[in-house]
Amino acid sequence: MLRLSLGLVTVFAFSVIIFSTFSFLPGDFATEILGQSATKSAVKALRAELGLDKPPVTRYFDWLGNVFQGDFGSSFSGRSKVQGDQGDRSREVVGLIVPRLKNTLFLTGVAAMLAIPLSLILGISAALYRNSYYDRSATGVSLVTVSSPEFFTAYIFILLLATLFPVFPTISNVDEASTLAERFYRTALPVFTLTLITMGHMMRMTRSAIINILSSEYIEMAKLSGASRYEVIVKHALPNAWAPISQVIAINLAYMLIGSVVVEYVFNYQGIGRLMVGSVYNRDLPVVQACALIFASTYVILNLIADLIGIISNPRLLYPK
């Protein structure tokens, strides 16, 4: 309960930071859209229409109040550019974000479903055969993947699997009409990229969490009571390793989401990351704020889940004395 409220406070603090950061950015949407040569009065009129003339604190609370009602406001771009034009083409931020958020969640979800089991299995088996050639090569390779930036990994994949051996497309454009199989096929390369950049860290931390526990006395005791290697790891070490492992997974899922900003850009995938980059470019504040808030809350939620797993897996916390 305390953690939950702390999480809410964190999200709230984030919203303040996000809002103020973007408000203090040099330049604003009005000058951006009307150009340097626009008359002062035209800029002023547009600012008034967008509500940019109000003091930041008022704007913040207006925005926050609307966010609570699920209304992230309207996008600045796409609106009528000429005064008196018929039909306002301005789009609701929510309408803009939801389909793209779905796309991003699909991408990261698939990547997570690939990365988490793989890194757990690799980490546990590396711990099991510690200092073997298998362990050394696995930890060595994972160090390389962790250290390479995501765009680099992405281009390597493009080079290997799209250019040299054209198996997968380089551009992952999907739309509402795409079937599931199509989606898997088109997103293969970004999924691989995201998997690879997060797997190394998760695998290494799983390995070290298990190895750390393997040196404790109850593991020796388990061995002396005849437990097999497999039993020692899965029954005796793993249950005590969930807390650190889930923390690492949470951090990496969040990292994956952030990594998707770059990856989506590289593969031209219609996700929230790409939307955010584009909106920053256009000074489209409501969209940027909404995206940033979504990223921040995901991070907080993931960490909350990790904490929860830590509590559930630890009888000391679950059953007090």
Next chain:
Amino acid sequence: MTLNKSKELLLEMKNIHIDGFSDERWHKILKGVDLTLHRGEILGLIGESGAGKSTMGKAAMGYTQPGCKIIKGEINFNGIDLAKLTEFEKRKIWGTKISYVAQSAAASFNPAHRLMEQTISAANRLKINPTDVLKKDAVQLYESLQLPDAENIGDRYPHQVSGGQLQRIMTAMAMSPRPELIIFDEPTTALDVTTQVEVLSAMRSIVDKFNTAAIYITHDLAVVAQMADRIKVLRYGEEVEEAETRDMLSNPKEEYTKSLWSVRSLIKPEETNEDYMLSIKNIDAAYGSSKVLHNVSIDIPKGKTVAIVGESGSGKSTTARVITGLLPQLKGEIIFDGKKLSPKLEQRSKEELRRIQIIFQMPDTAMNPRQTVDEIIGRPIEFYQGIKGKEREAKVIELLKMIELDETFLDRLPSELSGGQKQRICIARALAANPDLIICDEVTSALDQIVQEGILKLLQKLQKELGVTYIFITHDIATVKAISDEIVVMYQGEVVEQGLKSKILNPPYPDYTELLLSSVPEMDPDWLTNLLNKRSS
């Protein structure tokens, strides 16, 4: 302790050599030790730390710790040489034919599983009896080990029961598959004396009941005397001597064996002093919201030694923390040499800090591992007395002489010293401040018997020469007899009684003192039996 044990051989270990790898090289841990054990017999393995007794005990299972290996030797268990078996074959014997009871029960249970699950896990592996039969049997074992609420205690997690109970549950776990041999590796060392008695009697009766053979490893002769039919003494990885328990106690052959209980012969004539170095009056203290000291008043006579005794959790170390100012009291006052001391460390003057020094239980953790002996002892000299350069070095050497070491130690690091030498350096560091009062917090508990004796003699010598006052915190009654003038008995944060040694150690006793004193094992193989008879009557 029945004498009509069978003569059927169960375990025969011949010429065991084991090497261990540490500090970048291989050391010999065991250098050709033999051991025989018959069915239903209990063998005591005794020796100081580093004697190889624990390694020998584990080798009896064909197990060596990571970083150790069996170089040579046979381990014939029921006619099978365990040293030749593969890991996979040995696993069929471990936990089921031979089981193991470890020293620290709290660390040896998996915190993630319920006790019942762990108790029957080895027996479950045999797949002879179904789980519910095993559970019923475990409850019966819990009952015969006199565990409270035997029916339900297995549903708890390890952190929910006390250390003494855990140790008994581990015995039940070892007994559950009805092994032919149990290795007890210092099972009561981490327990308080009053708990130790209960655990010892429970273990002894259950081993008797099922006629299980056992190897009992300990450093405490008095404990092993209660358990073992035969005793084997190890030192530096070699056998010193072996004999029937009664013979060994009444007539030890080797000098070394005799020296093992020499500390118990050290006795100091008591003296007192009406002039108090320190008085604490009606002290209450708490950690956070849990109150640990209730109205504690103690007087410490000048130039004498007051021993504070009690079990873990009795508040004796907390009292020391209050005196040093590490934990400010909630209520009450501390009078030091006629002057009131402020509760908070920060508000005491440098002079007041200098006059009270403390020596800790674990010399390993009490010294900075990267400082040389010269720096460790030299710093307080410089800090409190402002002495530098050549004069400081002369002073350090003088202190080293005082603790019976010499200037060759100046450049050594703590890692290059033995346990006893480390504790001597800690004593020298305390003396470097030229204090009036030294608090010794369990200073000998981590040391071997012979080393203990040396440290206690040194402390007495220093008191005679320098007239320093000691507060000696300990749970070991033998140490108390050896060093104290007065004794304070503490229990659950309160002072049970304070008085001259002769008064406290002789009847009439308050109930708790009686329980505490009677629980201290004696060098008499019938001690436990007599005690249990007396208590049950």
